[in-house]
Structures are given as C-alpha cells and as structure tokens.
Amino acid sequence: MSATDVLQVEHLTMRFGGLVAIQDLSFRARHGDITALIGPNGAGKTTVFNCITGFYKPTEGRIALHHGDPAMWDELGALTDSSLRKRVRADGGLFLLERMPDYLVTKDARVARTFQNIRLFKGMTVLENLLVSQHNPLMRASGLTVLGILGFGVYRHAENRATEKAIQWLEKINLIDRADDPAGDLPYGDQRRLEIARAMCTDPVLLCLDEPAAGLNPRESGELSELLLSIRQETKTSILLIEHDMSVVMEISDHVVVLDYGVKISEGTSAEIRDDPNVIAAYLGVEQDEVESVITEPVS
Amino acid sequence: MTLQASAPKTGVNVARAIRDATIAGLIAFGILLPLIGFETVQNMRNELALETRPWLLAIFVGLVVLASLFISFVVRPWNQHRRAVRPAGASLKGAALRAAFAKWFTPFALGVAVFYPVLVIWITGFSGAVKWIDNFGIQILIYVMLGWGLNIVVGLAGLLDLGYVAFYAVGAYSYALLAKTFGLSFWILLPLAGILSAFWGVLLGFPVLRLRGDYLAIVTLAFGEIIRLVLINWVDVTSGYAGISSIPRPTFFGIPFTANEDGFAAVFGLEFTPLYRTIFLYYVILALALLTAFVTVRLRRLPIGRAWEALREDEIACRSLGINTTNTKLTAFGIGALFGGFAGSFFAARQGFISPESFTFTESAMILSIVVLGGMGSQIGVAIAALAMIGGTEMLRELDFLKQIFGAGFDPTQYRMLLFGLAMVLIMIWKPRGLISTREPTAFLKERKTVAAKFVEEGRG
Known part of the structure; x- marks a missing residue:
C-alpha cells in the first residue's frame, strides 16, 4: 500500500501557544494522484501546507516525501532514527520535510507551492518570473555566478534551455503573447495560472496548490481543472490541493481529506465524501445527529 | 453632460x-x-x-x-x-523622443566622461584644469561609483542600508594602513581593500538578516556609527581624530608622479605639472565606476541578480521557489560593500589624508539620497543624480559673483543643505519614485518593454 505513496503525513500536530491548529493528523498522498484537502474556514488546511512546505516547523509528527524507487519507503524508520533529513540515491530519494528549511523543501525534496493570495513578482515580466523559479539549476550553470560574470558559454546555453522551458509553460497556460509584460499587469485568472506555471518550472514531484480556484469565474475554474489534469498526465506530478470550489474538487480529485478544527473527520474518494454525514455536519456547522433535521427543515 | x-x-x-x-x-x-x-x-x-x-x-x-x-x-x-490643447499624437511623439533619448544617452554620457579631461584642458588651459578635473570630475565619479554600489543593496535587493559609508571607511583605512605599514602598491591593495570591505558587509549581513524595513535601516545606521567610533577611539591604530596623513599616492605602473628625474614627467620627457596625476586618477576612478556598472548590468542578467530583484518583490515567494534568501541577501551586502571598499581605497589614495570626519552619517545620507533621487535600481538615474547633487554643491563654490550682490560676508556654500533639501522636496513632488523609476527587464522574448513604476515593489527589507 505504502509503496506508491509520494507523501506520508503522520501524527502531525501544530500548536501556536495554546491554540491547537492541527491535532494528530495523518494522511497519505499517492503517486500521480490529485489529493484534495478540504474543510470549513479555519480548519487548518493552510497550516498543513505551511508545515509540508517548511514554512512552519510542526510541533509534533513526521512528514515524509519520496520519489523514485518505491523500495526506499522501507528505509523510513532508519532515516527517522538517524539525525539526517534526507537519504538520496541515484534512483530516488526519501526526505523528512519537518526537518528541512523552506527553501530546501523545494530545492532538494522538490515540493513546489502556490499561495492563497497570489505571490507573483509583480514588477518583473512574466518570462522573468518563470526564470527566477529556475534559479537553482541556473545558479549551478553560472558556476555560482563566477562563470556567468566572465561570460562563459555554459551559462548562455543553460539560460536558453530555461527560456525554452518557460516558453513551453507559457504556451500551455496561453500567456505566450504576454511574456514581456509585467506580471502585475495580468488579469487575476492569468496571474493564478502563471503562479502554477512558475511552481511547475521548479520540476516538482509534488505540487501544493492553496485555493487555486479562489476568485475565478466558472469558465476559468473549468480551464483550471483541465490544466491540473493535463499537468498530472504529462509530467506525472502528484498534486495536493486546498480548495473551496467543490465543482473543482469533485471533478478532479482522486482522494479527498476533510479537516475540521484541525482534526481529520473523513477521507475517501469524492463520491464517498459527498455522502459522509460527518462532512455535511462540519460544513453546515451542526452536530452530526442534527444534520437530518437541518437538511429536511424547510427554509423559513 | x-x-x-x-x-x-x-x-x-x-x-x-x-x-x-x-x-x-x-x-x-x-x-x-x-x-x-x-x-x-x-x-x-x-x-x-x-x-x-x-x-x-x-x-x-x-x-x-x-x-x-x-x-x-x-x-x-x-x-x-x-493640457486642453495637447494633440492626440503628442504622447506618441513623446514616446519616440524618450526611446531616442534612452538609446543615445548612455553612449553620449560615456563619450563625455572619457573625453572630459581633454575638454577641460582645451577650455581652461593647463593651469585651471586641475580644479575642474579634481573637484568636479573625480569627486562626482566617486559618488557615482558609491551610488552604483549602494544601488545593488537598496535598489536591486530592496534592503535599506543607512550605513553604507562604513564600507567606504573600511576600504579607505585598509588602503591607508596597509600601504603605510607594508608599503604595498595601490593596485595590490585595491582588490584587498575591496575584499576586506566585502567581508565586513557579510559580517553586517548576518545579524541583520532577520530584520526588515525600518528595523534594518536602524541597525545599518548603528553599524555605520560603530565603525566611525572605532576609527575615532582606536588611537593606536588609526590615530583617532588626527587621521592618517601622507598616505602613499598611486603610481603610473611603478612610475611616481613626482618632480624628480624618475618621475612621470621626466620619464616621458614632459614638463612637470601636478595635472598628470589628476588626469591619471580621473581615469582610474572612471574605470572603477565603469567596472561597477558593468558588473551590476551583468549580475542583473544572472540568476543571482534576478534573485535579488525577486527578493525585493516578494521574499516568501522566493523561498517557495527554492531560493536561499540568506545567501542572496549576504551576497547583495557583500558585493555592495566590495564596490564601497574600492571607492574608499581610491579616496584614500587620492586625498593622501583620511580622518573619521570624512565618514559621517551625512555621507551615507548623501549616497542614499543619490540612489533614491536617481530612481532605485536605475544606473543612469543614479549617475544623473550624483552629477546634479555633487556637481551642484561644488558649483556653489564658483558663485563668488554673488558676493557683489549680497555683500562680502555672503558664502554660497553655506546654503548647500538648504538647496539640497529644496531639490529633494521638488523631485519628490515631481517624480516620487526618482528620476528614472521604470525598470528594464533582464530577459525578453520578442520585445524589451520597460516595466512601469507602479508595478515595481520598493522592497521592505
């Protein structure tokens, strides 16, 4: 079962002083799946994201990420007992994300993320945004800047490759005509797609999207769903997504995890979730045994 | 209706x-x-x-x-x-003019800078040229270089640094002390002084990495004062307020600019005048300033330069893209300080005398206002601002004819700060983001479009 997981979150707890934001949360995201994390406002979804991507250090728990050879999962216990944060081999890697600082989560473990409130580099052009996200390979090619300053060809080739990759993504998200415009000049929906493309330019194995459909109209949400499905299909990237737009969640998710007050209340396929009385109760804000009466009650 | x-x-x-x-x-x-x-x-x-x-x-x-x-x-x-009669095509014509200006201004300015000593000698003759090359040419170029150096930290990386003069001081004292103690030449000590400054830049970088905006500004301000106070109080090494005098002057690849027979003039069969040293120094600082500009332009197109600008735009997004923001900030501080150190060691070599008086907070404020007035991140804007502010204050010394109007007690240089403040207020009303507030993108697919100022973040540390 665990052989095909990309991410295992176990007993994750996050406390801010006296406030318990996440309580003993465990879930798994399978390789190549689109896993959705849903729940009412304030349920702790973004906190989970911030723990996975290294922006918060969890109070307790283990967050393990893996790519490559599935057999590496067997080494998880040994890695946890050691004081190391990762075990990398030619055919794969195993990472303990809770031990890594935020930028290494992206650089080494290859987890990319987007933000609830879009965080593009608004004063830089669309193309530059996609080049900044390829910082680490370009930095290596520029010989930590030294070769680049001296004008070696190595860096120019690397930059051309990076530009080509950016062009591919711009064609995919239909923004190729606006490549030379500042990112802040794009309409909202385009900015959302650009942020996803920027995250994808880091070559992630796991893409974490924080409410990608927020503020989009139904047509744009539809396009977003298609984009995410095609990303999954073409790049084999696993996707973890927080979303309030249930049409998107139900349409594309393979697996749904429901959070409420920092606790996992349900898990399963979208069809299972839709009919789970626990979930309905959480979203309506009532106890489980009152759900029937709330639903059947005529609206006065 | x-x-x-x-x-x-x-x-x-x-x-x-x-x-x-x-x-x-x-x-x-x-x-x-x-x-x-x-x-x-x-x-x-x-x-x-x-x-x-x-x-x-x-x-x-x-x-x-x-x-x-x-x-x-x-x-x-x-x-x-x-506004009422402006024809529809006017803005288009304006845009064409601006494009022509952008295209031709840099080569023109470069040409003027290179032939400036020749021009001055042609106009004023040998006797009057020293003042114009030294007080105007060299003085302005030092500040152009300092402005470009600080521009890396403030303009590109968006880290507000109020203590930049500290690195200038480190460079100057490194040159003065090492040259006097070990007798090393200017060309060996120039990079060494730069490296020492960069080292102090990184050292300052470490404690202030966690600070942002106003707090960062205060700590850098304090750092500048610490360096100055150490220079004042560590009398054994720096001889305190008295300063260091008779610092060895740079030589023309081993040939000193002196009046004796192995001096520059005698070797080349010329009549001795102090002008040769001044002209030589002018070209040295011009070369150093151009090196700063060249390296900055190159760095902006490299991943490190893009990371600086991305850091100014949004630090959290940078971290989410796998950019090590700690190293990125440290390199910005370090490279900014490196050029400050170059300028400092040149300053010491040119003056022959340095004291802590030359490295007060006013200097930091002056350099920072050059960067802000010029437009953060813009090379040309910073150069124009340095020209206007340093050249302007030097110009005040030339206004002796005003004494005939206001009486013999009138000293125009006393009004320096007044005019300075007035110019600052006017510029901030007319162009709140500096003379050149648009941003040149570092890469483009079809067409290089300048990014309007309203999109560009100023950085909050």
Missing part, C-alpha cells in the same frame, strides 16, 4: 489666487520672522544684542507672495491650456 461639467475651467480664479497668496505670505512670515527678522550682533561693549531687520523680512515675504501670485496667474493657466 456630467463629463463636460467636470472638465477643468481654464479661467483664472482671482479670489482663490488672492487667498492662496495671503496664506503663503502668512506662513512665510511665521517661518521667516525668527530666521530673518532678528539678527544677533555685538554692540560697542562686546555684548550680544538683538537687532531687527524689518525690511529684509518684508522683501522675503513679498517674494513669496509674488511667487504664489505667479503660480496662480501664469503657471496654472498655462498648464491647463497645455
């Missing part, structure tokens, strides 16, 4: 003009009464006495009232008229 109603009226509102002039006059009276209305003089018995100058006060207030009326009756109607 409402559109027509809200269109600006092109007449002159007399009542409003008079009201504005009255208010301006009253404010001027209130401010100038203590400043101009009273004068302290020594009377016959050597006592301090207060004299009133009602007429001078009246003249100044009258000037302010007249200026206000001038604005109401001439400037404002003219502006409205211009």
